[in-house]
Amino acid sequence: MNVAVVNWRDPWHPAAGGAETYAWEMARRLAAAGHQVCFVTARAPGQRAADRIDGIRVARMGGAFTVYARVLLWLLLRRDLFDVVLDCQNGIPFFTPWVLPRRTRVICVVHHVHDRQFGVHLPRWLAAVGRFLEGPAARRTYRRHDSVAVSPSTVTAMRERLGWTGPVHIIPNGVTVTTTPAGPPLPHPAPRLVCVGRLVAHKRVGLLLDAVTELRRRWPALTVDVVGRGPEEAALRARLPEGVTLHGYLSEADKERLIASAWLHVTASQGEGWGLCVLEAAALGVPTVAFDVDGLRDAVRHGETGWLVPEGADAAVNLAKGIAAALDELHDGRRGDYAARCRDWAARFRWDRSAERMAALMQGRTPPAWEER
Known part of the structure; x- marks a missing residue:
C-alpha cells in the first residue's frame, strides 16, 4: 500500500519526543514490510525539504503552526495517491479527512489528551482554540474513522474529556535499548536519580529540583542527572x-549508560500518552517514580515496577515523599526484585x-484486544 504518516515533527527535529519515535518506528516497519511510505512533517531550520531515510520518503514543510495548512494542501494535490494515512494528533490532528477521498483509510493516532497542557503553553484565547480543535472539531471529523490510542488512560480521556464516539484501538509504544540492564548490587553507594525527557513546561522538571533540597537532608550525597533539552533549559539551569x-542532549548509548547507573528514574510530568522514558528505564532494570x-x-505498575504518587496541592512535597519511600525500599535490598520485574x-x-497491530488495522482487520498482563 501507499502510506502517508503525518506527524508534527520527525525524529531529527530539535523538539522531537516520544510521539516522533512512535511515528517513525511504525513508518520503518511498514516500509520494511514492503509498503511505500512517506513521512510528512514540519521543517525545522537547517532541515532539507525532501529526504529519504531507511527507505522512507520524508517531506518537510511549514513550521509549528503553518505545517497544518501546508500538509493539507500537499495531500489535496496528491489526494488519489495514498491508500492509508496515519494522522498523528499531537494536541491537534491534521484533519486529513477534509482533503482525502472516502476510499482512503484514515487512522487518527492519539498519544494523550492535551486540554490541560494548552493552558500551560498558550495564551488563554489560543488555548481555547486548541481545546475546540482537539475536542468538538476532531470528534466530528474522525467519528467514522478508526482511532489509535497508546494507553488505556488515553482511551478513557478521549471518551470522557473529548466525547470521542468512534472506535478506538490500543497500540502501545515499544522499547529499544542496547545497554546491558542494571542489576544488584546498587551501582553507586549514594542514591542517584535520573530524569529523562524534553525540558518543556508540562514535564515539570522544576518539581524535581524543588524536592532535591529536602532529599539531600536525608541523603547528603544524593545526585540527580537530568537528560534532555527544550525551551525550559535556561530557566532550569x-x-x-x-x-x-x-x-542536555546525550547520544542514545550515553543516555542508556546514565540511566542504567541510577537507583531510580523520576518523571514529574503533568500527563503522558504513555511515557516512553519509563519503558526505557524499566528495560534497563530501573524503576520509576511518577505522578x-x-x-x-x-x-508504571505501582509497587511492582515503580511508584505512583498523588499530585495534590503540594506536588513537590508529595514527589519528595514518594522518592524518599522508593529509595528506602531500594536501599533495603529490594533493588534486585524491582529490576527483574522492570x-x-x-x-x-x-x-x-x-x-503488526497497526498493519492489521490498516488492512481493515480489527487487532485483538490489547492486554497488558
Missing part, C-alpha cells in the same frame, strides 16, 4: 540545586508487535 547536573496521571499510571514488564512491549 539558573536554579540548579547542589547535586544536580543538567546534561498518578494519564499515561504514567499505565506505564525488565519483565518492558519485555512485553516491542515495536514489531505494535507495528
Whole structure:
C-alpha cells in the first residue's frame, strides 16, 4: 500500500519526543514490510525539504503552526495517491479527512489528551482554540474513522474529556535499548536519580529540583542527572540545586549508560500518552517514580515496577515523599526484585508487535484486544 504518516515533527527535529519515535518506528516497519511510505512533517531550520531515510520518503514543510495548512494542501494535490494515512494528533490532528477521498483509510493516532497542557503553553484565547480543535472539531471529523490510542488512560480521556464516539484501538509504544540492564548490587553507594525527557513546561522538571533540597537532608550525597533539552533549559539551569547536573542532549548509548547507573528514574510530568522514558528505564532494570496521571499510571505498575504518587496541592512535597519511600525500599535490598520485574514488564512491549497491530488495522482487520498482563 501507499502510506502517508503525518506527524508534527520527525525524529531529527530539535523538539522531537516520544510521539516522533512512535511515528517513525511504525513508518520503518511498514516500509520494511514492503509498503511505500512517506513521512510528512514540519521543517525545522537547517532541515532539507525532501529526504529519504531507511527507505522512507520524508517531506518537510511549514513550521509549528503553518505545517497544518501546508500538509493539507500537499495531500489535496496528491489526494488519489495514498491508500492509508496515519494522522498523528499531537494536541491537534491534521484533519486529513477534509482533503482525502472516502476510499482512503484514515487512522487518527492519539498519544494523550492535551486540554490541560494548552493552558500551560498558550495564551488563554489560543488555548481555547486548541481545546475546540482537539475536542468538538476532531470528534466530528474522525467519528467514522478508526482511532489509535497508546494507553488505556488515553482511551478513557478521549471518551470522557473529548466525547470521542468512534472506535478506538490500543497500540502501545515499544522499547529499544542496547545497554546491558542494571542489576544488584546498587551501582553507586549514594542514591542517584535520573530524569529523562524534553525540558518543556508540562514535564515539570522544576518539581524535581524543588524536592532535591529536602532529599539531600536525608541523603547528603544524593545526585540527580537530568537528560534532555527544550525551551525550559535556561530557566532550569539558573536554579540548579547542589547535586544536580543538567546534561542536555546525550547520544542514545550515553543516555542508556546514565540511566542504567541510577537507583531510580523520576518523571514529574503533568500527563503522558504513555511515557516512553519509563519503558526505557524499566528495560534497563530501573524503576520509576511518577505522578498518578494519564499515561504514567499505565506505564508504571505501582509497587511492582515503580511508584505512583498523588499530585495534590503540594506536588513537590508529595514527589519528595514518594522518592524518599522508593529509595528506602531500594536501599533495603529490594533493588534486585524491582529490576527483574522492570525488565519483565518492558519485555512485553516491542515495536514489531505494535507495528503488526497497526498493519492489521490498516488492512481493515480489527487487532485483538490489547492486554497488558
